[in-house]
Amino acid sequence: MIAHLPALQVVIPLVSAPLCALLPAGRPAWLAAMTASWLAFLIAALLLYQVLAHGPISYLMGGWPVPWGIEYRVDALNAYMLLIVAAIGAIVASFGRTVVEQRLSLPVNKHPWFYTAYLLCLTGLLGITVTGDAFNVFVFLEISALSSYALISVGRDRRALVAAYQYLVMGTVGATFILIGIGLLYVMTGTLNMGDLAARLPAVSGTRTVRAAFAFLTVGTAIKLALFPLHLWLPNAYAYAPSPVAAFLAATATKVAIYVMLRFFFTVFGVQFSFETMQLDKILLPLSLVGIVSASLVAIFQTNVKRMLAYSSVAQIGYMMLGVSLVSVAGLTASISHLFNHALIKGSLFMALGCVSYRVGAARLERMAGVGRSMPWTMGAFVIGGLSLIGVPLTAGFVSKWYLIVGALEKGWWPVAVLVLATSLLAVVYIWRVVEVAYFKPAPEGLKVREAPLALLIPTWALALANLYFGLDTSLNAGVARLAAQGLLGGAP
Amino acid sequence: MQILGHFNYWIFIILMMCGFYMVIASDNLIKKLVGLGIFQTSVFILYISMGKITGGTAPIVIDKAVVYSNPLPHVLILTAIVVGVATTSLGLALVVRIQEAYGTIEADEILAQDRDDSL
Amino acid sequence: MKHYTIPRVVTKLLLPLILLFALYVQFHGDYGPGGGFQAGVIFGAGFILYALIYGLDKARRLMPPQVLRVGVSLGVLIYAGVGLLGLLLGGQYLDYNVLDSHDPAHGQHLGILLVELGVGITVSSVMVTIFYAFAGRGR
């Protein structure tokens, strides 16, 4: 079975999804979802181990050779991504049950469908990550997108519906742009396999069609990953989604979109075309900088903490794109390791916030007064996540920031390095607003708030501790990221 | 020849622009979805015309024909159409819920209501 | 529309034909245009027509939502199951060659047939399900 791990990685959640839909009640469906997502996590870990030990794995769907069939190709980069997605998927699945059962305005008979949609979303994200076929990316992109629209829309607030709709329109436009891009590439090369594309593109790279394809893919993925200024769908979507969904999407969906972008820029088009011919870095750099600064500033003025975190996500995406625009091993290492670290950070933050709103009923800042005392464990996890977001040493967030600054300094870009540090201070400001209210504002009279149930706390703390652990032992997040970055810059994976 | 050779593509571009404009500019949520549909269909036409070979026939093997049009885009577009209808139906479901929750399906009115909410 | 006789009669006449055509498309997809997806849509459309003419309740009695729910999942399961079967028989995922150990081409044929069946079941159930959802909401 070991040889079939790449296929099983996606197929297990895929098969569990309809099974889940067939189950009559929420509990067994949740168990199925749990089992499937933890299995996926296990497989992802095994895959990463295999890739690190033996090099890239290629798996041919249906046994058809490349480029006729669809290939699954796992190298250091996507094995790493798989691990992120599957890990967050498993942890959030464990977290989700209590919230779904008690905090959603969803009738009981629909609970299995919620888990089904969750599994489908996981399937889609894993599928995007593992595939080596350009069109297959589109198909799985849509699976994950459709299910995430549905997941967002079950939020309690009616604005969740509008947010989901906005996301649907933007997301579909983005996906269609990607589709156009893939189509234009196909017409020029006659192939859809990424490796094959990479081999055949240089011959036609001078043509305008390829350039247009590049432009469409860039814009399409930029919408999906919420690159400033195409991020408008994100804050609402995250703010009104149910907290497990927000945690899951924030930690994985945009990351996978970034992965797709990296894959196309570096593997398919190649460094030379992307950054020398198209001068992509010249576009990404200012966009990411403006994105970081403006989103951080906006985050400071939010009163809805979930929305604040969503804007912070936009800023963090800016950091990742900044790393990409450096086009150096250090910069890419920063980006890729930040994919991992930010998944941990936002996962734990959104989950801690989920615990808070589970007890308090809302994620608004003023409602969190005194929560630090009544829910010490929850807020403890929030503080750890926050510190990691700021990039305090000994937390995971520090590692990626370190590489980012090193990358900027290597290029001699002083202002960029200074700006990265200065915006970390903005993160201090918005995180500290929450901490202050939670710890030092007295709770309103007569409001009794208890600590969140263990079923919520354990997953939250698992991620919070991961933030600390990966701040200490960076061989996984930074080490593999470095390998992946070298792989990307060294040409085909 | 150059102009004629790209005629198809331009039709699709014009259609696409119409659809895209509808998506961005219209305030009515259903109209936006219709625009999205047009936008997507125009992309399908792009794909299919890529696969056409002058003088070819549909890619079903029969003895007489020698030249077949390229079947691969057809396959891709079949998938894409399905994706399109899936998106449309989900979007419509959302619109229905929005109508129930807000009593309107005009984007600006919804925005106005939300603004009132947050005050 | 329950009170218009002509549509009712026409529908009654047409419906078997439509469903038959759907089945034809389903299983003839190997030779002519069509396949599981188109068949599923036609089947679903035929049913939707029935529901439009005879009313939702009657349609629901004929094709209960519970059955549809099973159908929706079943199709995907058949498809993915065929893939897993390939795995178990020693091939790659979705490898139909191994379905028939003697004649790979026959295995392919069989695999495609099954897979298309899965697509057809899912698509038709989904179409009717979505229609039910919209129609059921209005009343």
Next chain:
Amino acid sequence: MTPESLIVLALSIPLLGALFIALNDRRPDWREGVTLLASLLLLGAVLSLLPVVAAGARPSVDLFEFVPGFPLRLTVEPLGMTFACVAALLWPLNSLYSIGYMRGNQESHQTRFYVCFAVAIAGTVGIAFAGNLLTLFIFYEALTLSTYPLVTHKGTEDAMRAGRLYLGILIGTSIGFLLLAIVWTWAVAGTLEFAPGGILAGKVEGPLVSVLLALYMFGIGKAALMPFHRWLPAAMVAPTPVSALLHAVAVVKAGVFSVLKVIVYVFGIDFLRDTGASVWLMWAAALTVLLASFVALTQDNLKARLAYSTVSQLGYVVLGAALATSMGVIGGSMQIVMHALGKITLFFCAGAIYTVTHKTEINQLDGLGRVMPFTFGAFLIGALSIIGLPPLGGSWSKWYLLAGAADAGQWALMGVLLLSSLLNVAYLLPVAARGFFVAAPSDALAVGGPPLAVREAPLACVIPLCLTAFGCLLLFFHADSLYALLAPITDR
């Protein structure tokens, strides 16, 4: 026990202590017992390292590989040893004092207080033993974060504002400047290890040296170099044991200690002297010394006056470092020790006065010296030590600093040092004088409650402050051993 395991032990004792304190939330006696026990254990561990280091060994231990290529490394060298000794010595005293103070004032959240305190001590030990810049930075941040809850302990609007300022300046400067400087250092030198003689010599040139130095100096906001000194007076809202900790032991000393470390082991004093990059720093430090002294004169709140005095005294350390002579550096290092003992005495006294009388302003102290002779006596000794009069410890550090300035040929700076000593006299002695020589106001009955109720502070407060005052005296006679310990740091 090997020196290496002692290092790890020294770091883990306060952390474990914090854990046990947290576990004993509901049992105050146990909690405080654990605090005292941990502090004594730490003292034992640090003191048993002392002979090893004095003998010239430099034990070093790598905790783990942090970012590949950057181990979290702890190394003990004389400078760090000195600092660790100060911290370890004053923690038990401060703990004892805290118990008296916190109980005497019935403060809330005492468990949080003791936990954060222990963590802060762990951070301090970590800074003292940091073997490379990154380790230093990590513990530096840990110290900032763990002391934040202490500053905002009271939870009032004032305290929160002070906490924001505290955190804002310290985190802001450290992330904005210090981290940048560290990454820059790594980029040019390829290493972050502290090495005798520095690692930057020949790697950076011209005005860039000054820029990098400025990044470091202003990045280490804890050293309270003007204009980044505002957090220190603001942090005075904290309970007095915290102020004592902030001002005498942990935070500010961690700052100036880092300054010394950076100048001695990263730049190297020879390199600095040759490039002349630190000349501006001398003047910045001198300006801080003088300005802060003047501000201190104008403060009527006792703790605020002490705070500005601290800012001024820290300037001495930075000045010593900036002189870039071995005398200057040794003087600066000694100043860390001397000022620590002197200032903690003063703060203990201020706290004792507050515990008994709830008075915070200097003009309210009239005549209290007669009621609280031990407290005011200790205050006098501490003040004299800070002023630098023999036979108290402070005189030595002043002496070495003067010698260092003379070495560097900076006569104007010598003038600054003398002038500021005069200012010290002007702002410290009147406090003690008021206590002893001005008669208690007759309306004390009406304002401050019955004067008869005023007695000496609780024993748990008085004992530590007497001990530290005695320490000031003792250091004068044992300064030679301190010198012997510190002398090697400027050798290559």
Next chain:
Amino acid sequence: MAAIRLRDLFAVVMLFGIYSFVSASLFVVLDAVDVAFTEASVGAGVSTVFMLGALALTTSKEKPKSARKTLLPLLAVTITGLALVYGTWDIPAYGDPANPIHHHVVQRFIEDSPREIGIPNIVTSVLASYRGYDTLGETTVVFTAAIGVLLLIGGARRPSSGRDNAG
């Protein structure tokens, strides 16, 4: 397109159906019978029905609007369009058998699939076998849509949830 100007949503949807039908016939012209078949049944059939269903639940009239803020969308659309025109400039001419698209991957599908798969409809064999995995994905997309719709408006109706928990 008239659909942009029309206020009557019912007519818009109808036009959309007709448009789908027209494009379906276009697909036939382009030799894509399978696709045409699908587009006809889906675009002109099912999705029109769905849209009508949704219209019945909402409203069929768009509210009149002043013609403001049309400039920015127009700009965005024009830029996209120009980018595409730019891009298509170098596309090999329409229908030319020498295009790379007809020579790389597809060769094997056309030449070998009858032998390897044994069925004449190449589209089907590519769909279900060579790229069978895509089709599995496609089926999953449909499944996802069903789950999504069910989550949103399926099953038992619940009372209209006006502003429960707004804020």
